[in-house]
Amino acid sequence: MTRHPVASISDIPDGGRLKVDVAGRSIVVFHVDGAFYALADRCPHQGGPLSQGDQIGELRATVPGQHQYCRRNMIIRCPWHHWEFDIETGQSQIDPARIKVRRFETAVGNAPSCVADDKLAATTFETVKEEGLVYVII
Numbered sequence: 001m002t003r004h005p006v007a008s009i010s011d012i013p014d015g016g017r018l019k020v021d022v023a024g025r026s027i028v029v030f031h032v033d034g035a036f037y038a039l040a041d042r043c044p045h046q047g048g049p050l051s052q053g054d055q056i057g058e059l060r061a062t063v064p065g066q067h068q069y070c071r072r073n074m075i076i077r078c079p080w081h082h083w084e085f086d087i088e089t090g091q092s093q094i095d096p097a098r099i100k101v102r103r104f105e106t107a108v109g110n111a112p113s114c115v116a117d118d119k120l121a122a123t124t125f126e127t128v129k130e131e132g133l134v135y136v137i138i
Helices: none
Strands: 003-008 017-022 025-032 035-040 054-063 066-077 084-086 124-130 133-137
Touching: 003 017, 003 025, 025 066, 025 133
Parallel strands: none
Antiparallel strands: 003 133, 017 025, 025 035, 035 124, 054 066, 066 084, 124 133
């Protein structure tokens, strides 16, 4: 793997992002709370430019009506169809193709665990900051 310098740390303010081209690939580098993350600038759904999406946090609820906003700026929303991806892992936050209202039988028991689907993840790249520069490793 090769380290590619893409920007000075000061080029990407905290909470910001920068689209770069590295080895023929469009990549968006995010700066969140002092850490840098890099994703392919392409939504795996239909190729929307993630660099132009809204950068948001995650909304969680353990019971109906009691929401908690967390992981500020760690989710990127595709500007084309609002698919959401974790900036750190590239994992999809929603799957619009499967979201629908459906009736299920109910029972009391253990809650099902969340299952990650690797097919819905955006491509991620390792980043390193060193001596005032941000590197993307491909």
